[in-house]
Amino acid sequence: MNGSEVTHSLAPWQRLVHGPLAHWAQQRPDAIAIDDGQQRIRFADLHAAVQQRARALEAQNAPHTRLLDASQSPAALITDFLATNASGRCAALGDKAWSPAQQAQAQQWIDALAATPRSDDQGDPTLQPFYIGFTSGSTGLPKGFRRHHQSWSESFRVCVDSFGQAANGCVMAPGSLSHSLFLFGALQGIWTGGGMQLQPRFSASQCLASLRERATPCLVAVPSQLLVMLQLAERRAIAPVESLELLMISGARWMRQHTPALQALFPNARIVEFYGASESSFIAWMDANADAPPQVVGRAFSNVQLQIRDANMQPLPSGNVGTIWLRSPMLFIDYVGAQADATAALRDGDWLSVRDMGSLDAQGMLTLVGREKRMIVTQGKNLFPEEVEALLCEHPRVAAASVHGVDDALRGKQVWVALQLRDDASPVPGQPPLQPLADAALARELADWCRSQLEAHKCPRRWFSAAPWPQTASGKTDHPKLAQWLADARPSADKAS
Structure with missing residues (x-):
């Protein structure tokens, strides 16, 4: 699927990550867009705040790439992020727990980007950068990755297409927005009009209470959070949360022997796990069946092509272990920062590898055997x-x-x-x-x-x-x-x- 085909599959207002905000502010003005436990913001009010902030950035002639203040409240951070995008700029989001050295290094990279001539006045706006996230590099310094609008708007689309109506509802994203998984979950709630629930800091008890009280249909979580929820539910004999319809697990390998307990806690939820990377978004997914082999990660998403290659870049037959390569409209643009990093993704034309090793069977099931670097x-x-x-x-x-x-x-x-x-x-x-x-x-x-x-x-x-x-x-x-x-x-x- 090429860029033009992707663009035609979405309505014009869906093609930019911040684009749906104006649509929902008109269609659902009183619906809650953000609930961070401290305040609730309606779509109409969020849209007004974003537009006001975007105009201020224009008046200040702000750089076209901005490193946002990660210490803001979740609601303020989302507002600043969307306003940066609405002004035609790219939002870089670091971690408030960074050391001064890490903060300074990231700022240096952002300043270098901001100093380059702005070239995004021409061309397809869906392919212009909207977000820079950071992950750990092999050097210990943050490794920046840059995304364009299409890579996430297409991710939102295929998420709803794959997981159904519950993915259109309010999303609970109970983690730091510096983690791209939780930022993605939050922005999915803006894109679909379902809204988001956020936590400044993860609390298992507050998360479970909020899911129950607000009848939230969708939860995005990492395995460590879910294990804490299970332990808490067992210790306090917490009743099942029946309102949850979709639980999406990512960020690390889910230990599937815990799936029955998780299903008991969320009896009406479809529990899915997906495999992806900061550089690629979604790659493969599967229902979190307790009896599935632990290294199987599922089938490719509908807009992803997979290939297993040997060290000479030649495709391997089914069942053979090699390097996983993929092609999709959800890939990142490039890295930010020129540090040497043995974990960096590989490119071959429009194919990408994040250096994971695995195999594909004849039915298209992907097995992830491990990371090349490990x-x-x-x-x-x-x-x-x-x-x-x-x-x-x-x-x-x-x-x-x-x-x-x-x-x-x-x-x-x-x-x-x-x-x-x-x-x-x-x-x-x-x-x-x-x-x-x-x-x-x-x-x-x-x-x-x-x-x-x-x-x-x-x-x-x-x-x-x-x-x-x-x-x-x-x-x-x-x-x-x-x-x-x-x-x-x-x-x-x-x-x-």
């Missing part, structure tokens, strides 16, 4: 940590796992694993956060668990527990930090062996 070569064989981590997380004592390769003269790499245990006590003050697994019986049990289902070279040889468990700002396991902790632990571990 692959371990041990005993001359390839090992994808994600496979081992997924298996370990099926064990009832394991909440999270992080598998790494440590240099070994005999094997090339020796497989070590850090675990977050479900019954972990609070960390001991003054004690390093990573410790050898003290429960020898559990270590043996987990080793047997792995040996019963994995090839021998994939089974961890050293076991550690970590508390507190390190996470990124988006709620994912911080694998680089755990790798550093394991490296720091190696001298004492070698001495103990």
Whole structure:
């Protein structure tokens, strides 16, 4: 599907991310556009505020790319974002938790963009940048990615097309808007006219209460949030939330053994998980069936083409593992910032790869075996940590796992694993956060668990527990930090062996 075909599939007012706001302000002026727990803003009032702010930006001759103040309230941030777009500008959105060095680096990149001559007065407005988000790069500095309007308006369209009427309703996005998943969920509520519910900071109890009280039909969440909700619901014997119709899970691998409990909490919800990336938007999706193999991520969205290629860029037959390539109208423009980054996406014409490895079966089901950057070569064989981590997380004592390769003269790499245990006590003050697994019986049990289902070279040889468990700002396991902790632990571990 090319750009012109995409444009023709949407009404004119749907083609720009902020475009539907004026439509809904006229059609549903009194409907709630934003509810952030502190204030409720009607579509008519939001449209007026956005237009006023957009006129002010024009009067100030603001740069065509702006780094927004991430410390604003969610409602103020959404208003500023939409106003930036409505004035024909691109909104960059960082993380209020950034260090001063990270903030300065991002501002430097934005200033460099703003200093370039403005060239977006000509051409297709749907292909002009509207958003710069940031994700973690391999250097530890934020890595910016730039999006044009079409990439998200087409994402909104295919979301509604794939998931039905509930995706047209109010969306609960209970996380920081610096995370593109929650920003996407929020803006979907503007695009569809359903409105959004936001939280300045995630609270499982407030999220569940809000879903129930407001009869919100759609929730976008990451797995770590859902697990906290399940634990809270069990601990407090919270009644099922029957109003939810659609639960969309992304951001990390969902542990499907928890799907029955999640379905019990949201008995009328369709629970779907989707695989995507900051550079690509949606790639594949599936219903979160508890009995589905953990590495299967579903079929491609209707506007996505997939291909598995070998190292020589040649397509591979069904069932063979290679690099996942995709083509769609939802791809990003480019990166912002010129730092070297081994995790950067690859381009081949209008095809893109985010360096994930996987396979396609004859029915079009995509299996994600792991990230290229995390692959371990041990005993001359390839090992994808994600496979081992997924298996370990099926064990009832394991909440999270992080598998790494440590240099070994005999094997090339020796497989070590850090675990977050479900019954972990609070960390001991003054004690390093990573410790050898003290429960020898559990270590043996987990080793047997792995040996019963994995090839021998994939089974961890050293076991550690970590508390507190390190996470990124988006709620994912911080694998680089755990790798550093394991490296720091190696001298004492070698001495103990």
